[in-house]
Amino acid sequence: MKIFKICTAAVGVLVAPLSPAWGGQWWTGKYISQIQFDERACAFFLLDGVPNSDPVVTGDWFALPKSATNYQEMVSILLSAKLSRQTVDVGTDGTTSCGWATVKQINLR
Numbered sequence: 001m002k003i004f005k006i007c008t009a010a011v012g013v014l015v016a017p018l019s020p021a022w023g024g025q026w027w028t029g030k031y032i033s034q035i036q037f038d039e040r041a042c043a044f045f046l047l048d049g050v051p052n053s054d055p056v057v058t059g060d061w062f063a064l065p066k067s068a069t070n071y072q073e074m075v076s077i078l079l080s081a082k083l084s085r086q087t088v089d090v091g092t093d094g095t096t097s098c099g100w101a102t103v104k105q106i107n108l109r
Contacts, residue, residue, distance in 0.1 A: 008011055024094035025101070027053045029109060031086035032082045041066050052090040054101035057069060063092060063100035074106045081108055 029046040029065035037043050043064040047053075053062050064074055081088045 001056045009012075019062035024056075024104070026089070026091050028089045030090065031085065031087055032078060035078055035082055040098050042100070043071075043075060043078070044100065045096070047088075054094060055101070056094055057096055057101050058102060061100040062092065062103050063097040064103045065097045074103065077106045077108050 017093040027047055027050055030050060032033065032045055035043065036045065042065050044061050044063055046060055047062070050060055052058065054059055068074065070071045077088065080086070087109040089105075089107040089109060090103060092101040093104040094095075095102045
């Protein structure tokens, strides 16, 4: 029984960094299919093969709030990934911004 508890704890420690700490959804190794900028308070984008960006919304758009402290860096990653056809990892936080799933983290792969 002790071995089972130790193994369960070890798996939890290894898997925890793979999921967003803030709740929400985590998408890995996805290509950006479209990016949209307009006068609204968010930038928007789509990922290839993602039918629903987060359980909190019905739809496939991701919203990146312009008020985010690292907005410029995340936009740079989006544009770089789109132009170079590289994949990204995207984490949402389980809330909405501008009507779509709020992005909290973007990593270039």
